[in-house]
Amino acid sequence: MFGIQTPIALDPGVGGNCLADTGLQTADIIISTTAAPVSGAIRIGTGSVVSHAALFVGAGMVIEAVEQGVVKRSLQESLAHAALAVAYRVPFMTPAIAAKVVKHADANLGSQYTTRGAILSADPILCRIAGAQPAAFFCSQLVIDAFHKAGVALTTMPAHCVTPQGIAKIAIERLTYVGHLRGNPSWFPILSP
Secondary structure (H helix, E strand, O other): OOOOOOOOOOOHHHOOOEOOHHHOOOOOEEEEEEOOHHHHHHHHHHOOOOOEEEEEEEOOEEEEEEOOEEEEEEHHHHOOOEEEEEEEEOOOOOHHHHHHHHHHHHOOOOOEEOHHHHHHOOOHHHHHHHOOOOOEEOHHHHHHHHHHHOOOOOOOOOHHHOOHHHHHHHHHHHOEEEEEEEEOHHHHHHHOO
16 A cells, blocks of 8 residues: 555545555445446435445455345455445554454344335435334445444444445545555446436
8 A cells, every 4th residue: 555644536546546355454344336237226326436335354255235135255256346446444443343343244144135225325314214124234224333333433324324425425534545446447437326
């Protein structure tokens, strides 16, 4: 890494640096997107260049909420189709805090994915009225929820009201940029909502 001290834009062409998978630490947050139609729909619906969030849990693995539910799988599998993937870290992260975050994410393995929750999260009023669905998660909700339950409040918003774009905003305002795992500026025209 080049020792970048401040967060950067999601476009690696404006000062980002490439990061090997081995540069990640437990409890790093990864925001990403693909060229798939569902990713495009999420980006349009949330006004974002990102459509997914995952939690790196160490040993080359992530926990994420996908269509099949909350799963633990390899980072390589998670990012297999990613056109963009950027890693961020909580500045005061310690191994003890990271272990708590992972423990809370791990406790949700096997939970259902909530398409309804993901859709409602884009509206800050409707998501609060509808509330969270018990035992069901969408990607950014899972990440924020794991941090909240570990005692690390990344936002004052309820976890079920935070979109991937919301995590990107939190990352730029409060987290430390780690690096780009995937990203090529020539792909960015397909990433525009």
